[in-house]
Ligand SMILES: Nc1ncnc2c1ncn2[C@@H]1O[C@H](COP(=O)(O)OP(=O)(O)O)[C@@H](O)[C@H]1O
């Protein structure tokens with residue numbers, strides 16, 4: 174299989190509750206370019222990016238600062254429109270996918286509302302949806318169940334200031350999942366956490382992914398995190414932001430942190446480092 178082809182979800186994800194049609198694409202990009210124009214200059218944040226991501230795939234995005242990782246996620250989420258090229262999200266344009274609530278987003282900063290409890294923060298997107306009177310699909314998991322899924326059973330009534338950084342980020346993941354999105358976009362979600370907390374959340378994220386079966390696009394600066402989590406690593410180079418290489422990850426399914434001590438993992442991260450050096 175070519176590295177530029179998406180990995181079939183069954184390669185690592187289980188046949189989770191949601192079973193996508195074989196070969197269905199979560200994201201399809203062709204020659205996507207994004208230019209930003211400011212008063213003094215223009216920046217090519219992305220140049221001719223073409224990529225297919227299969228439904229249910231876990232893709233890491235790795236590259237130096239400023240190579241367009243966040244820009245790419247924002248294009249998929251319909252927060253910005255590409256200057257040229259075409260983007261399809263689950264077979265539709267990004268704005269249709271957004272209106273269908275197909276996309277959840279987790280940022281580096283959990284950005285919880287301080288006056289609401291953990292549970293009330295997770296419930297917020299549902300209240301917003303009801304306010305818009307949209308015909309919302311019934312979610313597969315309740316806010317309380319999602320908090321349990323991310324390891325926060327017992328902390329439902331805690332306020333954000335009573336939670337650690339890692340716990341706040343768990344709440345933001347539960348909040349992103351509460352509308353049952355088919356695609357989860359994560360922009361350096363664990364970048365501000367200490368290493369031990371990050372390791373633990375990496376393992377738990379894999380467990381949640383296997384359980385729910387959504388597609389994940391995960392931006393990180395960490396070679397180890399990218400390799401541990403993903404089925405493929407999309408490496409972007411900067412100036413202009415472009416695809417440098419797409420590297421398949423053939424580590425076993427059901428990974429635990431111990432996989433990082435295997436020769437395969439060491440070889441893979443060495444390869445990622447070599448590519449990163451020329452990005
Ligand atoms: N709203 C914007 N206006 C102008 N330039 C931007 C804007 N957003 C991003 N850029 C520029 O586009 C490039 C890519 O940015 P970004 O996608 O944030 O990179 P990354 O997330 O990989 O660090 C950078 O040069 C950045 O300065």
Ligand SMILES: [Mg+2]
Nearest residue numbers: 242243244360
């Ligand atoms: Mg960024």
